Every structure is written in structure tokens, then in C-alpha cells.
Amino acid sequence: MSERVLIPIVVGNKVLSEGSDGVGQSIDPATGQVVAEFARAGAAEVDMAVAAAREAFDNGPWRRMRPFERGRILHRIGELMLQKRDEIARKESMDSGKPLRDSYWEVDCSARFFEFYGGACDKLHGASIPLGPDWSDWTVKEPIGVSLHIIPWNYPFQLIARGVAPALAAGCAVIIKPSADTPVTAYEFVKICQEAGLPDGLVNLVNGRGSVAGDLLAKHKGVDQITFTGSVPTGERVLVAAASHAIPCNMELGGKSPQILFADADLDKSLPIIAGGFLTHCGQVCNAGTRLFVERSIHDDVVDRLHARIKAMNLGAGVDDPDMGPLIGKAQKADVERYFEIARKDGELLLGADVPTSPELANGAFVRPALVVGASNDTQIAREEIFGPVLTVIPFDTAEEAVAGANDSPFGLVAGIHTSNINKALGVGEKLRVGQVWINSFGVGLDVEFPFGGYKLSGFGREKGLEALGAYQQIKNIAIHHPLG
Numbered sequence: 001m002s003e004r005v006l007i008p009i010v011v012g013n014k015v016l017s018e019g020s021d022g023v024g025q026s027i028d029p030a031t032g033q034v035v036a037e038f039a040r041a042g043a044a045e046v047d048m049a050v051a052a053a054r055e056a057f058d059n060g061p062w063r064r065m066r067p068f069e070r071g072r073i074l075h076r077i078g079e080l081m082l083q084k085r086d087e088i089a090r091k092e093s094m095d096s097g098k099p100l101r102d103s104y105w106e107v108d109c110s111a112r113f114f115e116f117y118g119g120a121c122d123k124l125h126g127a128s129i130p131l132g133p134d135w136s137d138w139t140v141k142e143p144i145g146v147s148l149h150i151i152p153w154n155y156p157f158q159l160i161a162r163g164v165a166p167a168l169a170a171g172c173a174v175i176i177k178p179s180a181d182t183p184v185t186a187y188e189f190v191k192i193c194q195e196a197g198l199p200d201g202l203v204n205l206v207n208g209r210g211s212v213a214g215d216l217l218a219k220h221k222g223v224d225q226i227t228f229t230g231s232v233p234t235g236e237r238v239l240v241a242a243a244s245h246a247i248p249c250n251m252e253l254g255g256k257s258p259q260i261l262f263a264d265a266d267l268d269k270s271l272p273i274i275a276g277g278f279l280t281h282c283g284q285v286c287n288a289g290t291r292l293f294v295e296r297s298i299h300d301d302v303v304d305r306l307h308a309r310i311k312a313m314n315l316g317a318g319v320d321d322p323d324m325g326p327l328i329g330k331a332q333k334a335d336v337e338r339y340f341e342i343a344r345k346d347g348e349l350l351l352g353a354d355v356p357t358s359p360e361l362a363n364g365a366f367v368r369p370a371l372v373v374g375a376s377n378d379t380q381i382a383r384e385e386i387f388g389p390v391l392t393v394i395p396f397d398t399a400e401e402a403v404a405g406a407n408d409s410p411f412g413l414v415a416g417i418h419t420s421n422i423n424k425a426l427g428v429g430e431k432l433r434v435g436q437v438w439i440n441s442f443g444v445g446l447d448v449e450f451p452f453g454g455y456k457l458s459g460f461g462r463e464k465g466l467e468a469l470g471a472y473q474q475i476k477n478i479a480i481h482h483p484l485g
């Protein structure tokens, strides 16, 4: 680290360069070098952040403004993100390791959230409900209050925008708790909100350890709602904390998503999509498509083609925009290498374990992508979320068998179907127990307009689209009895 970069805690209009839980370091996963240090919040700063958010929500100007005025500020936040996209993307690639093009996507997608929900601010209608003569009845959508956003390390900037934009649009105040592995761009986010004219205290930043600051925030009686994105075990702890004061949660958890490839698909189009589905950000994506169900007649050809494709990939630091960057850190690398051993036990591992040895990658958390063949859907390698670039390829003979395999998982986040037969596409899509089905695709790019969320252990509640707003609203019903005589 050439000069000391310190990421502070931000509560209301105060920038705190020290926290009562000491100082943390964020590491560039490509080089092992320190990118930044950050102040770690303890009980005192958590209390200050909640007090600032409460004050902004209970007494601040946000709820007194007209909805279109709030919308203009949200639009301005999106504009500033696009103006600063180079700076934010470079910082994101150094902090999280992801290739630069993926960091640009994060910034662009974050700006889209602010455009989308900025436009929604003055359209948060209630309903008029007929009760018969002498009665009028209607509902009003009110902001839920102080909303806590607990963020993982894989999409540190975009996942803040995904939750905070609808929360602000609904009229809430928010507290952001970034991952201790990637605190850098959260501060850029908060500075942009301030520059855009967002009133003080509406967005507060609490850096720190999950087990300290995260836990204290989730239990805090001044918090009214939690949006958690992260792993299942942490999500369970957050749910217990939320239950201790009976507040609602959005839970965006893990996945082991299936991709189903029929023999009638156009392989030249499908295989790049399937590869992108498990390789993006080195496989560290909640909705990574890491189980490939492939019709038996094309199994060997598909394995050969995918193998050739991943073998040719170049690895490097995110800022150099390689085919694939590193994992988030050495602990994650050790975890993925443990799964290489499990893959060998459950089936045959192709590539993967051939960990890169070139000197420029020696200090980074690099692994090669891997294919696992010959492992059935009930093996450990096919059931657990790895969060690394590992695809398990499983043959099937009938569409029914593919559906049964795809659904036989503790998770249910997304699924992909590749076929040129419309009946198979729709028939299979209808039967999958997941929150999103992609047909001949696996994402549209800046997809903010439609809902996203999981079935089963992938969580509950919906992010994105107009559906996300519901998490940040209370519905009040008002009835008037008005007999004439």
C-alpha cells in the first residue's frame, strides 16, 4: 500500500475515522497487498448509526418532501455513479478481484437501480376497496422505517444499490453494513449520496466485523427491517436476531443452480452462456449455474467443448480485465481446493486442481476452472454451494429426469434451460422450483426490472422490480363510515 487509505464509518453527517472495534484491512486478492484499512464499529458506533437513521426517518425532511422531489435525488445519485464509473470500477476490481468489465457492470447496474426506483417514487399507489354504501376505504403505503442492509463481498457496490434504492424510494432511512473483505466502494456510494443532496442520516455506513457490528445491528431495537444477502449459516443467525425484536427480513441466500441442456439446442450459442453461468467472478455468484444437466447423446461432446474452452482461459488481476480473476482470498482458495478433493472422491475432476504457478499469480488467490464428470446429483459436490468455478456435469435421458434432478437440491434460486423446442422450454420451466427461469439465456445484462429471489434455502422475499418495494413498506388501511342520514 503506497499511501494509507482509511475507510471510515459514517453516521449522519459525521465521518468517524476510528471505531471501538479497532482497524481492519482489506486485501487485493490478486496480489495479497493491503488495498485499504477500515475503522471497525463496535457498540458505540452502532448506537450512533441507529440514532442517526432514526432521527432522519422520524424527524428529517425525507418524508415531508413530495415524492417526485425524492425521485429527482435518486436520479441524481444514478447520474453521479455513471460520472464516476471509472474510479469506482477500478477500486472495485482491486478490492474484490473481479475483472474490470464486471466492475463496470456493477456500477452501471447500480445506476439503473437508482433510475428505476427514482421513477417509482411518485407511483407508490394504494388501493381503493369497496365496502358498500356509507363506507369509503383505502390503503396507504408508508415507509417501514430504518432498514438495515447487510452486504456480502461478491458484489459490494451493486448489492448496496439493489436494496438501498428501493428502500429510499419507499421513504426509509438506511444503514449499510458492508463485508469486512470489501469495504472500499461502499464509502464511494455514501459520498455520492451526500453529493446528490440526500438529507443527512438517511444513509449511514457501519464498517466492521459481521460477528460484532453485524450482530449488534441485527439485534438493535431501533432497526425496523433487515435486507440480508449472504450465506445460509449467517442468514440463519440474522433471522434469530431479527426474531428477537420481531422485524421482517428479506433473505437473499445461496444457490446451486441447474442449467438444463437438451440435444436440440444450438450448442454454439448455449455453451458460451453455460460457461459464463458458472465462471463469472470466478464462480462467486449466488445464482451461478453450477450443475449442468445435459442430454446423454451430447454429453461427451459438451464436456470436450467446455474443457477446451476453460483450458484456454487466461487468469490475472481484475484491473487487467483477464478472462477470470482470483477468488476473494486465501481462505476461499483453500475451501475451493478442498472441493477439488471432494470432486475426486465423487467423480472425475477435469482441470481445476492444476493451480496456477506462474510468478505473477503466486501471491494471489487463483484457481483454474474445473469440470466434474461422473458424479451423480446426490453427491456432495453436486449439492453444496462451492463459490468457486466448478461445474458438475450430469447426463439425463428424459425431460422428466432433468426436472427431477434440477429440483432435487436444498436451494432454488435460478435455472437455465437450453432447447429449440418451445414445448420443452415452457413445460420444464413451469415445473422448476426456483425464483427465476432463463430460457436460452442466463441474464439479460442490466436486469433491474423483474423480481429476483429464491425458493427453499435460497431465501425469501424479492429484490429488484416493483416487487422489491414491498419489503420497505407498511400498508395502512383507512376506513370511513359516512352515512348521510
Ligand code: NAD
Residues within 6 Å of the ligand: 150, 151, 152, 153, 154, 155, 177, 178, 179, 180, 208, 209, 210, 211, 213, 214, 215, 216, 218, 229, 230, 231, 232, 233, 234, 235, 237, 238, 251, 252, 253, 254, 255, 285, 286, 287, 385, 387, 458, 459
Ligand atoms: P457471509 O454470510 O459470510 O457474510 C455476509 C454479510 O454478513 C457480511 O457483511 C458479514 O460481515 C455479515 N455477517 C457475518 N456474521 C454476521 C452476524 N452474526 N450478524 C450479522 N451480520 C453478519 O457471506 P459472504 O461470504 O460475504 O457472501 C457469500 C454468500 O452470499 C454466498 O452464500 C452467496 O450465495 C450469497 N449471496 C447471495 C445473493 C443473493 O442475492 N441471493 C447475492 C450475493 C451473494
